[in-house]
């Protein structure tokens with residue numbers, strides 16, 4: 001019997017119900033239990049063809065990610081993308097895989113963020129922290145179900161994306177509500193809003209940049225704030241993502257006292273043939289090198305944790321492209337991950353959203 005069932009049974013048999021009076025079937029007022037769910041994008045269970053195929057199929061079948069009509073998209077997805085990409089992407093994942101725990105870095109960091117948050121929220125007795133992925137495991141549905149079964153009648157959903165996009169924030173919440181659609185008694189939900197301009201986030205990025213630059217044996221002439229791209233058409237149709245990214249970079253520049261030539265915004269990780277948000281990160285580093293810039297650094301403010309897109313695409317591919325085009329020194333600035341600065345961002349936003357609930 002779950003905790004909710006036990007409480008309800010107690011209400012029905014309550015000694016407060018006097019003989020001759022109707023027995024209340026209402027659930028008695030009791031302290032609310034709150035589940036905080038950190039929601040990240042997801043990652044494959046392994047680097048071999050099968051787990052890569054499963055992960056990419058789930059990811060690329062999401063209509064928030066690929067908006068093409070299914071009759072057009074599925075033959076391309078199953079006939080071309082899922083025959084070629086699992087092997088190629090699997091090789092990239094294998095380069096960054098956490099072999100000790102047999103999982104991807106995104107998995108490792110998200111779990112650690114959840115564990116650390118749980119410790120720092122110990123003062124709030126009615127709050128439980130957990131984490132889940134939009135695609136792959138632990139699935140959003142299984143974690144939502146677990147929290148509700150443990151008695152959480154309130155959920156704080158935290159999509160781990162500072163800049164809103166329908167392709168990330170909205171689909172994370174879609175998936176959570178899909179789980180609640182199967183429940184007779186669904187919890188109340190709050191979702192943490194995008195935080196691209198929150199001082200605690202901008203301060204954390206600025207601190208992490210300063211700390212990283214202090215470890216280098218060179219001073220970068222240019223620093224790129226490289227964000228994951230989205231198709232330009234999504235932006236043109238009203239997704240505010242590009243505007244959020246530009247605002248994060250502007251605030252970061254302001255905080256660091258840098259000009260537009262020192263800290264630039266670019267977009268990475270294009271997929272498919274259509275135009276994505278510009279300027280592209282790879283084309284920009286090549287142009288910088290050809291223009292005589294010798295030393296650069298790249299940070300990824302839109303990624304809460306290091307993952308394939310930051311460690312392999314930026315740390316290896318884009319680095320190689322810069323050196324190949326004539327650059328000399330390149331450094332990747334790590335994401336906030338589970339650092340004290342990163343955890344301060346997560347904890348501040350969660351505590352604010354818990355107001356009146358915890």
Ligand SMILES: C=CC1=C(C)c2cc3[nH]c(cc4nc(cc5[nH]c(cc1n2)c(C)c5CCC(=O)O)C(CCC(=O)O)=C4C)c(C)c3C=C
Pocket residue numbers: 041042043044059060065066085089104106161165167168228229230231241269271302303306307308309
């Ligand atoms: C196909 C379209 C894609 C859109 C649109 C998209 C948006 C988007 N993604 C992130 C964050 C991450 N994406 C990651 C991996 C990844 N992304 C796509 C495609 C789209 N993303 C693919 C196919 C993949 C898998 C890797 C590959 O095969 O290249 C990851 C890393 C996951 C990991 O396990 O490490 C993140 C994080 C954002 C923020 C975003 C839009 C704003």
Ligand SMILES: [Fe+2]
Pocket residue numbers: 228269
């Ligand atoms: Fe992506």
Ligand SMILES: [Fe+2]
Pocket residue numbers: 269270308309313
């Ligand atoms: Fe990529």
